[in-house]
Amino acid sequence: xxxxxxxxxxxxxxxxxxxxxxxxxxxxxxxxxxxxxxxxxxxxxxxxxxxxxxxxxxxxxxxxxxxxxxxxxxxxxxxxxxxxxxxxxxxxxxxxxxxxxxxxxxxxxxxxxxxxxxxxxxxxxxxxxxxxxxxxxxxxxxxxxxxxxxxxxxxxxxxxxxxxxxxxxxxxxxxxxxxxxxxxxxxxxxxxxxxxxxxxxxxxxxxxxxxxxxxxxxxxxxxxxxxxxxxxxxxxxxxxxxxxxxxxxxxxxxxxxxxxxxxxxxxxxxxxxxxxxxxxxxxxxxxxxxxxxxxxxxxxxxxxxxxxxxxxxxxxxxxxxxxxxxxxxxxxxxxxxxxxxxxxxxxxxxxxxxxxxxxxxxxxxxxxxxxxxxxxxxxxxxxxxx
Amino acid sequence: xxxxxxxxxxxxxxxxxxxxxxxxxxxxxxxxxxxxxxxxxxxxxxxxxxxxxxxxxxxxxxxxxxxxxxxxxxxxxxxxxxxxxxxxxxxxxxxxxxxxxxxxxxxxxxxxxxxxxxxxxxxxxxxxxxxxxxxxxxxxxxxxxxxxxxxxxxxxxxxxxxxxxxxxxxxxxxxxxxxxxxxxxxxxxxxxxxxxxxxxxxxxxxxxxxxxxxxxxxxxxxxxxxxxxxxxxxxxxxxxxxxxxxxxxxxxxxxxxxxxxxxxxxxxxxxxxxxxxxxxxxxxxxxxxxxxxx
Numbered sequence: 106x107x108x109x110x111x112x113x114x115x116x117x118x119x120x121x122x123x124x125x126x127x128x129x130x131x132x133x134x135x136x137x138x139x140x141x142x143x144x145x146x147x148x149x150x151x152x153x154x155x156x157x158x159x160x161x162x163x164x165x166x167x168x169x170x171x172x173x174x175x176x177x178x179x180x181x182x183x184x185x186x187x188x189x190x191x192x193x194x195x196x197x198x199x200x201x202x203x204x205x206x207x208x209x210x211x212x213x214x215x216x217x218x219x220x221x222x223x224x225x226x227x228x229x230x231x232x233x234x235x236x237x238x239x240x241x242x243x244x245x246x247x248x249x250x251x252x253x254x255x256x257x258x259x260x261x262x263x264x265x266x267x268x269x270x271x272x273x274x275x276x277x278x279x280x281x282x283x284x285x286x287x288x289x290x291x292x293x294x295x296x297x298x299x300x301x302x303x304x305x306x307x308x309x310x311x312x313x314x315x316x317x318x319x320x321x322x323x324x325x326x327x328x329x330x331x332x333x334x335x336x337x338x339x340x341x342x343x344x345x346x347x348x349x350x351x352x353x354x355x356x357x358x359x360x361x362x363x364x365x366x367x368x369x370x371x372x373x374x375x376x377x378x379x380x381x382x383x384x385x386x387x388x389x390x391x392x393x394x395x396x397x398x399x400x401x402x403x404x405x406x407x408x409x410x411x412x413x414x415x416x417x418x419x420x421x422x423x424x425x426x427x428x429x430x431x432x433x434x435x436x437x438x439x440x441x442x443x444x445x446x447x448x449x450x451x452x453x454x455x456x457x458x459x460x461x462x463x464x465x466x467x468x469x470x471x472x473x474x475x476x477x478x479x480x481x482x483x484x485x486x487x488x489x490x491x
Numbered sequence: 492x493x494x495x496x497x498x499x500x501x502x503x504x505x506x507x508x509x510x511x512x513x514x515x516x517x518x519x520x521x522x523x524x525x526x527x528x529x530x531x532x533x534x535x536x537x538x539x540x541x542x543x544x545x546x547x548x549x550x551x552x553x554x555x556x557x558x559x560x561x562x563x564x565x566x567x568x569x570x571x572x573x574x575x576x577x578x579x580x581x582x583x584x585x586x587x588x589x590x591x592x593x594x595x596x597x598x599x600x601x602x603x604x605x606x607x608x609x610x611x612x613x614x615x616x617x618x619x620x621x622x623x624x625x626x627x628x629x630x631x632x633x634x635x636x637x638x639x640x641x642x643x644x645x646x647x648x649x650x651x652x653x654x655x656x657x658x659x660x661x662x663x664x665x666x667x668x669x670x671x672x673x674x675x676x677x678x679x680x681x682x683x684x685x686x687x688x689x690x691x692x693x694x695x696x697x698x699x700x701x702x703x704x705x706x707x708x709x710x711x712x713x714x715x716x717x718x719x720x721x722x723x724x725x726x727x728x729x730x731x732x733x734x735x736x737x738x739x740x741x742x743x744x745x746x747x748x749x750x751x752x753x754x755x756x757x758x759x760x761x762x763x764x765x766x767x768x769x770x771x772x773x774x775x776x777x778x779x780x781x782x783x784x785x
């Protein structure tokens with residue numbers, strides 16, 4: 106058994122002797138022992154479908170509830186009536202239905218949709234950044250990516266580059282540039298040779314946040330008062346739905362980014378082993394890093410340009426979802442995306458209904474939920490952050 | 492009995508003609524080419540690794556052990572010299588081709604997320620995934636992947652930990668999970684950087700005897716970087732000793748581990764006597780350090 110140990114009585118403990126591999130990888134290997142060896146230990150397509158299916162149903166139900174709630178409550182029957190008449194293009198003569206239709210189609214529907222979309226993007230970016238930085242506290246807001254994007258947008262607004270070209274606003278692009286600069290600076294500040302200490306990453310984010318906030322406040326203070334008021338409201342994080350063509354353009358932009366991110370799910374899994382092991386498994390980590398950084402900045406930039414600084418969704422949601430369904434990014438990313446969308450949609454409905462007739466910026470609600478959660482992780486779950 | 496391997500080196504006649512590795516005049520430094528000769532991390536290292544042997548790489552701190560194993564793992568590229576893997580130039584191989592033949596286990600593995608042990612081991616199947624335009628990067632593991640992972644876990648005796656989170660494992664269990672992840676790659680060559688560094692005696696012994704068994708029974712080639720000269724002496728077929736980035740000696744444990752060599756390389760006096768069971772050199776530290784000869 107151990108030639109180098111000679112004829113000695115080997116103290117080697119009796120290990121379960123494995124069946125010797127005799128199959129090539131091109132023939133299907135007959136399973137030894139039970140048919141499913143990792144029952145419950147790994148993610149299966151069936152489990153994926155069940156969880157994603159039920160989350161989609163929940164999202165749909167809550168979307169309907171969010172559409173019903175507001176200054177004026179809309180009954181389910183009326184809601185379905187208005188939606189179907191809009192869908193099948195049947196004009197009505199009923200005045201009451203017409204008003205409801207305007208409220209529903211021009212105000213609530215785009216806003217609920219935008220809330221969902223923004224939540225989806227923030228949670229997805231959170232998942233991707235956490236995996237890439239191997240840091241469960243990473244989040245576009247905490248890392249200063251959001252404030253970088255906000256600075257880009259603020260500069261654009263200051264110099265009046267906020268014009269639209271074919272329904273494509275240039276603001277998301279400015280946000281993208283700002284967010285990318287922030288992300289690269291954080292990475293360069295925190296990375297020492299092949300290592301990304303969690304606390305350096307957070308510290309770099311804090312520093313960047315301070316600098317960018319100061320610059321944003323400077324820009325706000327030299328604007329005319331009425332513009333600076335709008336700027337402040339936007340910065341606090343509020344969803345103001347754009348018109349349908351702009352919303353459609355934004356959706357295309359965001360969905361393209363999400364698609365690119367979703368193609369990286371298995372790579373995100375393996376990056377959790379560390380960069381060198383990932384490279385030794387055949388992954389081009391430099392390319393993966395570039396794609397994830399670019400897409401994260403792209404999504405954050407676009408989201409910030411329409412909704413301002415909505416914080417902590419990218420941190421809370423992936424964390425909570427991971428606790429429940431496990432760490433496999435093939436499920437974690439899409440499930441977090443759905444839960445993030447649901448969370449922001451509901452939070453925004455709370456923001457616009459709790460204090461009628463005034464409205465609270467939704468960023469305040471997410472920050473009030475996320476800040477304490479962050480403290481909880483940092484203080485009581487230290488063991489998880491090593 | 493052979494491990495299932497990439498067609499690249501399945502033909503026994505082909506692989507038998509070649510060493511697992513041939514390293515000729517490899518010099519390496521981090522970053523740009525150094526201005527001074529002393530900045531080389533590795534300079535002019537030439538060695539070979541025979542197929543089916545355990546090769547130990549030993550040397551003092553900073554002698555370039557880890558850098559050498561990174562060159563072998565294709566994680567770093569030497570500025571000078573050439574490396575070949577089973578007769579093929581390592582730099583000609585794609586990352587994935589290399590990953591199907593060579594598996595690498597680092598000294599420490601980050602555990603930021605609560606992947607289960609089974610999920611972690613299955614990550615080793617990544618280089619064997621089937622490319623499909625429509626899989627959207629999901630790449631679900633098939634029965635063959637699960638079978639390879641189950642074999643690897645049985646070999647490392649962690650089958651019972653399949654659904655535990657890697658974050659909840661002890662150091663020894665985690666290290667065995669990481670080696671199982673590498674074995675699930677069904678490699679021809681296994682590279683380990685300090686595999687026993689944080690393990691207690693029992694786990695050190697277990698891992699070493701499993702590696703010995705894999706080389707003897709399945710023809711696996713193993714390269715171990717180790718600080719533990721005694722483990723290297725008992726379990727390695729041959730040992731490479733590095734000093735200041737250059738190769739000091741290469742040979743069987745009995746040839747390499749001598750009082751004179753250790754004095755020259757480590758700068759300290761040690762006692763060497765034959766191991767009571769194997770007769771291989773056993774290194775013991777003296778009670779009092781002699782005059783420093785670094």
